[in-house]
Amino acid sequence: MKKTLIALGALSLSITPTLAQSNVPISLGAAADAALEGDEIAWNFVEGITTEVGPRQAGTEAEARARDWAMDWLDANGFANVANESFEMDTWVPGDVHRASVVAPYVQNLVVQPLGNSAATPEGGLEAEIVFFPTLDDLIAAPDGSLAGKIVYISHEMRPSMDGSHYGYYGGARFRGPGIAASKGAAAIVIKSIGTDEHRNPHTGTTRFPDGVAAIPAAAMSVPDAQNLERMFERAGDTPMTLNLELNPRRLGMTLSGNVVGEIVGSNPDLPPVLLACHIDSWWNAPGAFDDGAGCGIIAAAALNVSKTGQPLRTVRVLFAGAEEVGLWGSRAYSAAHIDEPIAVGLESDFGADRIWRFESNFRDTNPDLHIKIAKSIARYGVANSTIRASGGADLNISRDQKGAIIDLQQDGSRYFDLHHTPDDTLDKIDKNQLRQNVAVWTQVVGILANEPLPILTGGVKPSAPATMEQ
Incomplete structure (x- = not known):
């Protein structure tokens, strides 16, 4: 392989060699x-x-x-x-404006971060009715066109697990949710962060929009803020909830x-x-x-x-x-x-x-x-x-x-x-x-x-499953 020449500039790298070792091999x-x-x-x-x-x-x-x-x-x-x-x-790139606030029937700021590949809102924000879907499956069941002009909110029940298996299941709210919401006419989407913490730190990550479906503004809300939003939905009952969302990501x-x-x-x-x-x-x-x-x-x-x-x-x-x-x-x-x-x-x-x-x-x-x-x-x-x-x-x-x-x-x-x-x-x-x-x-x-001299994969093997879009 041909090494690419790089300009190290003024990097002050504290990377003293750690290979100070004896010439005598050890087991x-x-x-x-x-x-x-x-x-x-x-x-x-x-x-x-x-x-x-x-x-x-x-x-x-x-x-x-x-x-x-x-x-x-x-x-x-x-x-x-x-x-x-x-x-x-x-x-x-994410831009530098990431904010959301409920403007009716309650007034409160919420903490959000854009998801990778999110579109931008208009300057000053997008204000619309926000509709609650407890799960991704509930969003999938929504009739085509029923979300026109609305902001979607998706929740989930992700919990900690040693093997991380909840991520593969509940992560669909992020991987697929924005594309599904966009295909049904939604103006924007906010998801409960795909995470298990209790801090006001939204979990970002990449999402994808299907071919032929235009990207919409898409954000993750911190878990505590998402829980607060769900309490607002419960108290509001049949009264519509209105959210203002402003994001300014862009493509380079x-x-x-x-x-x-x-x-x-x-x-x-x-x-x-x-x-x-x-x-x-x-x-x-x-x-x-x-x-x-x-x-x-x-x-x-x-x-x-x-x-x-x-x-x-x-x-x-x-x-x-x-x-x-x-x-x-x-x-x-x-x-x-x-x-x-x-x-x-x-x-x-x-x-x-x-x-x-x-x-x-x-x-x-x-x-x-x-x-x-x-x-x-x-x-x-x-x-x-x-x-x-x-x-x-x-x-x-x-x-x-x-x-x-x-x-x-x-x-x-x-x-x-x-x-x-x-x-x-x-x-x-x-x-x-x-x-x-x-x-x-x-x-x-x-x-x-x-140090294995023989082939490591012997006999035959079925092709491995493809990786998810990211880990």
Whole structure:
């Protein structure tokens, strides 16, 4: 890969090399256990990028600074073949006006944030009757044309869960709700944030409008404000509720984003590499410590720890994907650029920084010996084996497109959706001990994979399910 030249400008990067290590290799188990006891590599990464770059909206100058920072960090820590693989994307930005207020029959301001791909309201706001749908299914059942000129409000009953399963179900209010409301004639939509916290922090995120359906203003309301709005509906009874909503997002057209890659080079160039993925962008409203600065720190630390055990057989490649939050632009671009280059196995870290509790692969049945070997090796870290078939994180399009081997190291998501896509996604939320457990588990798993001489996916496997639009 040809390294893209970048202007580092006046970046004051506190990224002193963390590869100060002996030339004498240590065992894989020792490397993993040492990570559990005191690994600082992942913390070094996430602390640095959140402190020196901060929020990293896809396609913007801030994301470009994050790529520069990450490349310099990888270089300083001894990675080879560090590169920025750029691509173009259609870029949406949120603007600086995000407000909502009930104007009748009660008067009260409410806290909102625009959803990705939202249209703008007229200057001064859009004022209209707001209609309440307790669930997405209730909105789907509304007759076509029945919402003309109205503002839709959708609620849900999302709750914390270790595996994050509520997100896939209740997230439809955000993924699909605005497009459905627009197709039925709504003038705008506000959703109860897809989150589980009790703070007045709206959870943003991308939405999509179907082909042929024009975008409408779309916003997420903080959970407490949404609960307050629902109480107003209950008290108002049959009296119409009126909302004023003002948003000023805009589209910038095509701008540059990019994927940052780096490698720990293996000794056998004929063996396909192990791909470790995360995403480097975040939403504009957060420094992105959990989502996904920690993930990038975890995979980089694992790769470096494996290098401490001696040169692996297979190359270990890290992929810091760009523009994940807004529609997997980087994941799709990476797959398109490298589809003819076989990947041995893909893994992604993109669910925060809390402990890993479950191991999944998509080769349990076709390569049971390797699956069991990995499962046994990480049981000492409190990680359970599973019969669930891994489908991979959002930035592993290439593994799915190649119908290749995938591993999911499932993290405890009990508090993830308290922070997800909010201003609360900050460094202080990371528990160093749980972060170290992630690094230890990843080190153990990646070390086994990187030194596996035989094909990882043997026999045959059904194509993995496609990723959701974002995690």
